[in-house]
Amino acid sequence: MTQVSEQGVLDALRQVRDPDLHKDIVALGFVKDLRIEGGDVSFRIVLTTPACPVREQLQQQSEEAVRAVAGVTSVRVTMDAEVPKGRGLGEKVTVPGVRNIVAVSSGKGGVGKSTVAVNLAAVLAQDGARVGLMDADVYGPNVPLMLGAGKVRPEISGNKLVPVEAHGIKMMSMALLKPGDEPMILRGPILHGLVRQFLQDVLWGELDYLIVDMPPGTGDVQLSLAQLVPVQGAVLVTTPQEVAVADVRRALRMFETVAVPILGIVENMSYFVAPDTGTRYDIFGAGGGQKLAEAYGVPFLGAVPLGLEVREGGDRGVPVVVGQPESVQAKAFRHVAEEVARQVSIEAMKPELKIVMSGA
Ligand SMILES: Nc1ncnc2c1ncn2[C@@H]1O[C@H](COP(=O)(O)OP(=O)(O)OP(=O)(O)O)[C@@H](O)[C@H]1O
Ligand SMILES: [Mg+2]
Known part of the structure; x- marks a missing residue:
């Protein structure tokens, strides 16, 4: 039986691109907690907002991509979100704890x-x-x-x-x-x-x-x-x-x-x-x-x-x-x-x- 490697799974996930950020989900750091046990693969996809309009699309594409890796028997993707903090606020009043x-x-x-x-x-x-x-x-x-x-x-x-x-x-x-x-x-x-x-x-x-x-x-x-x-x-x-x-x-x-x-x-x-x-x-x-x-x-x-x-x-x-x-x-x-x-x-x-x- 083919051994499933972390590298193999990540390479497959690199085919999944975020349509807005124009980068693949591995490069964007969205893939977390990758676990491989025999042919069972599980991981989390942590998006930048829980209201992500392409959430389902990314989930489905990731599942399909990993399923196609030789030796994989099951795939479990958990969708999650962490909203990143907005950028440079200059001289303005800052509000600690408020991201955007x-x-x-x-x-x-x-x-x-x-x-x-x-x-x-x-x-x-x-x-x-x-x-x-x-x-x-x-x-x-x-x-x-x-x-x-x-x-x-x-x-x-x-x-x-x-x-x-x-x-x-x-x-x-x-x-x-x-x-x-x-x-x-x-x-x-x-x-x-x-x-x-x-x-x-x-x-x-x-x-x-x-x-x-x-x-x-x-x-x-x-x-x-x-x-x-x-x-x-x-x-x-x-x-x-x-x-x-x-x-x-x-x-x-x-x-x-x-x-x-x-x-x-x-x-x-x-x-x-x-x-x-x-x-x-x-x-x-x-x-x-x-x-x-x-x-x-x-x-x-x-x-x-x-x-x-x-x-x-x-x-x-x-x-x-x-x-x-x-x-x-x-x-x-x-x-x-x-x-x-x-x-x-x-x-x-x-x-x-x-x-x-x-x-x-
Ligand atoms: N899509 C909509 N369909 C029906 N009624 C609407 C819709 N959008 C807003 N309204 C109604 O229009 C009125 C004005 O809306 P709202 O108070 O949100 O406007 P506003 O731009 O905030 O006004 P202001 O400039 O006075 O602050 C409200 O009575 C609101 O319920
Ligand atoms: Mg108003």
Whole structure:
């Protein structure tokens, strides 16, 4: 009987490439705990995110590759994930324990930033990632309501705020701190201080992703936020109408100025699916977000249809991906979340890939 060697198995696994990182899974260090007992082979594949969109593909390809090695009688692959820490944060406020900060932004108000932020956080949490959600919209903070935690007051531990937990997400918002709904009129410096506090004086603990729901617009406030928060990347939300698209262009430039990478564009309220017939209506015309992404050379993260379920979920405090996971809208949000996770991994792995390539 042919002796199965570690080298033979690893060589077979080198045929399996990560389609995004353009390297094989052995070179990427994804293969761990390889055990060979006679013809029985087992190992773990440790991915860069539990929400990896190519998870099944990699699992299947690895299994097939090893099965083809002479002498192998059984293969057991365990899929696992460890989210790598994002790269260089420069002069910005650092948040120990937080691996990646993702800002959800838009040029215009009311396009669904908060809805995207909440559902994005919820999907990542459902997939087993440790997720925080910071409501940086100091003017109209509505994340707590969308998570059904509008009345919760955060506890204080030492001199730090304990984030409120809802649907597996650790959350902090202005709205939790001051009773009443009156909009906050904040001047730049005060706002700066507040955001700094939300980053430093909140006990976020160990997080794979901290999602930041940004206030609308591309004014000074947004600019200084983008400069202050150590963001790994920004997700831009748009709706298909031409005006919103023009606003996204401005937002793209804003992030460019402060050297924050754009993870991609989400087109929200993109089309309508009639609940009775399932027919799709492209109310505002199709493909605006996709075209915009192509024009600016940034990834298109997906389109989310209009749906009553989405608004109702927000109003009820149960994100649609939690309350109605089988709905078209939930599936669309899930796709977006997986794309975001993929782009964060690509961004986080960039310096490492550069080093590997320049050293080769
Ligand atoms: N895909 C969707 N289908 C139906 N309703 C939606 C969808 N996305 C968002 N909404 C609804 O649209 C309204 C605005 O959404 P949301 O508050 O998320 O936008 P926003 O960009 O965060 O707004 P603001 O700029 O005020 O912060 C909410 O009532 C929300 O429930
Ligand atoms: Mg909002």
